[in-house]
Amino acid sequence: MTTHTASRPPSPPPPPSGSDFARLSRKISEAGLMDRRPGYYVVRITVVALLYAGGWAAFALVGQSWWTLAVAAFLALMFGQVALVAHDVAHRQVFRLRGPSETAGRVAGACIGMGYGWWQDKHTRHHANPNHEELDPDVSPDLLVWSQKQARAARGVARLIGRAQAFLFFPLLTMEGFNLHVASARALANRSLKHRALEGALLFGHFAVYLTALFWVLPPGMAVAFLLVHQCLFGVYLGAIFAPNHKGMPTLTGDDRPDFLRRQVLTSRNVRGGRFTDVMLGGLNYQIEHHLFPSMPSPNLRRAQPLVRRHCAELGVSYLETGLLTSYRQALASLHRAGAPLRSARPAGQDG
Numbered sequence: 001m002t003t004h005t006a007s008r009p010p011s012p013p014p015p016p017s018g019s020d021f022a023r024l025s026r027k028i029s030e031a032g033l034m035d036r037r038p039g040y041y042v043v044r045i046t047v048v049a050l051l052y053a054g055g056w057a058a059f060a061l062v063g064q065s066w067w068t069l070a071v072a073a074f075l076a077l078m079f080g081q082v083a084l085v086a087h088d089v090a091h092r093q094v095f096r097l098r099g100p101s102e103t104a105g106r107v108a109g110a111c112i113g114m115g116y117g118w119w120q121d122k123h124t125r126h127h128a129n130p131n132h133e134e135l136d137p138d139v140s141p142d143l144l145v146w147s148q149k150q151a152r153a154a155r156g157v158a159r160l161i162g163r164a165q166a167f168l169f170f171p172l173l174t175m176e177g178f179n180l181h182v183a184s185a186r187a188l189a190n191r192s193l194k195h196r197a198l199e200g201a202l203l204f205g206h207f208a209v210y211l212t213a214l215f216w217v218l219p220p221g222m223a224v225a226f227l228l229v230h231q232c233l234f235g236v237y238l239g240a241i242f243a244p245n246h247k248g249m250p251t252l253t254g255d256d257r258p259d260f261l262r263r264q265v266l267t268s269r270n271v272r273g274g275r276f277t278d279v280m281l282g283g284l285n286y287q288i289e290h291h292l293f294p295s296m297p298s299p300n301l302r303r304a305q306p307l308v309r310r311h312c313a314e315l316g317v318s319y320l321e322t323g324l325l326t327s328y329r330q331a332l333a334s335l336h337r338a339g340a341p342l343r344s345a346r347p348a349g350q351d352g
Contacts, residue, residue, distance in 0.1 A: 020262075024292070028296075031307065033296060034296055035297075035300075036297065040297065044085070052081075055071060059075070059217065063218075064219060068218065068222065069226060069229050079112045079177075082108050083108075085108050086105050086114070087123075088283075090105050092295045106202060109202065109203075110205065112206075112234075113203065113207060115187050115203055117196075118183065118187035122138075129263075130263070131246050132257075133146065133147060133251055133252065141154060144158070145158060146251060146338055148337070159342055163342045165336075165339050166335040166336035169239075169243075176234075176239050177232065177238065178231055242284070244322075244324060244331065246268060246287070247331035247334060248327075248335075249266070249269055249334075252267070261315075264288065265288050265312060265317055268320075269330075270287055270288050271323070272323050272324075278302065288308060288319065289308050292308060
């Protein structure tokens with residue numbers, strides 16, 4: 001895997017006077033939606049930290065009982081919430097300055113076994129070019145293919161899985177938690193990664209404390225069961241958060257680079273829902289607004305949505321918002337279409 005030096009999370013480029021995005025940006029600024037929300041983040045981070053600590057306290061108290069698997073499920077949810085806090089921190093939604101943002105981000109990453117510098121760089125490149133097949137690491141072909149072009153070029157495991165990837169997508173998400181840990185560890189081999197020693201110490205420190213706690217408190221079989229339930233559900237939760245955002249939306253290739261506003265809006269999908277949806281998806285259900293204004297505090301995204309949607313309507317720019325289940329159906333349908341060339345391809349040795 002190729003990794004890159006961690007960089008500052010992206011902000012929209014300075015728009016030319018009078019551009020479509022410039023006019024929207026002025027509306028957003030005049031509404032005060034870019035203002036910091038310190039009170040909100042104090043409450044949110046405190047609640048998440050207390051629930052995270054409470055989950056581990058419950059793990060110790062329940063001890064050698066199969067009820068510990070219920071604790072594993074709860075901690076999977078808490079790991080996902082910590083990941084969402086790390087996401088907001090990385091985008092400078094919480095702290096204005098780089099130093100506090102990196103410190104808080106690394107602490108959050110250490111709590112869930114994620115390399116913060118590696119993830120921040122990967123996410124930065126995604127924001128700059130969402131759904132661009134050559135530039136967005138989130139749609140690079142790996143186990144899955146995201147377009148028929150990628151399917152035709154697929155080899156090995158990707159070629160095998162791609163034939164039925166729509167049916168395998170959610171089962172494969174059970175491995176996403178493990179993949180997060182492995183990718184974070186592999187990134188440490190890149191000498192250009194900033195603060196590599198610190199990143200490695202935090203990452204392997206997490207692994208050591210986590211595994212020691214499991215096998216100290218629980219008998220081996222129960223510890224393995226806890227690990228599998230916890231990590232698999234963590235992966236499914238992460239995938240359930242991020243899959244609705246861009247999967248199934250138009251992909252870009254080559255020099256296909258619309259202006260900033262259209263590049264972000266046309267490749268993103270919003271998910272309808274109330275406050276519960278906002279909490280469970282961490283505000284990423286307002287993906288269009290988040291991509292347009294990455295440093296906007298997540299509680300302001302709901303208020304920004306009417307302004308953005310109205311502005312897009314005035315420009316004639318398609319703005320997609322669906323229910324959560326519909327977003328999954330669209331994502332899975334897109335995966336099924338992408339894998340079509342692999343289902344129609346002849347088995348090796350039968351050509352001609």
